[in-house]
Amino acid sequence: MKYLLDRVDEQILGLLRINARASHADLSAKVNLSRNAVRVRIERLEREGFIKGYTIVTGAGGNDKHITTALIFVYRHDRMKGGEIILALRKIPEVVACDVMTGDFDLVLRVESPEADRIRQIWQLVSELPGVRDTLTAFALSSVIRK
The missing domain is CATH 1.10.10.10 (Winged helix-like DNA-binding domain superfamily/Winged helix DNA-binding domain)
Known part of the structure; x- marks a missing residue:
């Protein structure tokens, strides 16, 4: 019930x-x-699944460390397949969100890291995954609403 x-x-x-x-x-x-x-x-x-987990949203705290955020749009070879891509993405801690999309691209990833170079490494890793046809990356300039 x-x-x-x-x-x-x-x-x-x-x-x-x-x-x-x-x-x-x-x-x-x-x-x-x-x-x-x-x-x-x-x-x-x-x-009952109404609460599926708890999360931590980190802030700068006592230091001034800036978090760089990027969106990586992923185009797959076959839209209906690609579970292995999602399994690989789950293993990357900087990938804080992954949504399946309609329209031109298949997935959108939200990647956060204190180092922009780490986002470049993740982009390279994602673009080399089997099944990934292409990617497009956009860096966030600032965050004006964060919930």
Whole structure:
């Protein structure tokens, strides 16, 4: 039986989207449930697949290290095949997103690294993967919205 979200589940998910590190105590105060009830609901939301994972969005912190971002558009030889390309991309930690696209290109990768040369290395690696016909790379000049 598929679990249906209620108003409290939706509130918890919304609060976790804003701050995935929110404590059970903080969440419980905002949704008017006990800490244990919030914990049980979060565990159920994880089990049912509404929460598939938690992530860290890194910032500069105490240092001024700049992150370079590039989009790599990938054209495959055969649009219907190419699972091995995606398996190879999963192994590259700097590839932070990969989306299958409609239109002229097949995949778009978001690559982030503190070193532009590392993005060049990743571009070269991707362009040499079996099944990749061509690539197009665009570097981001600045990030104005980041969620």
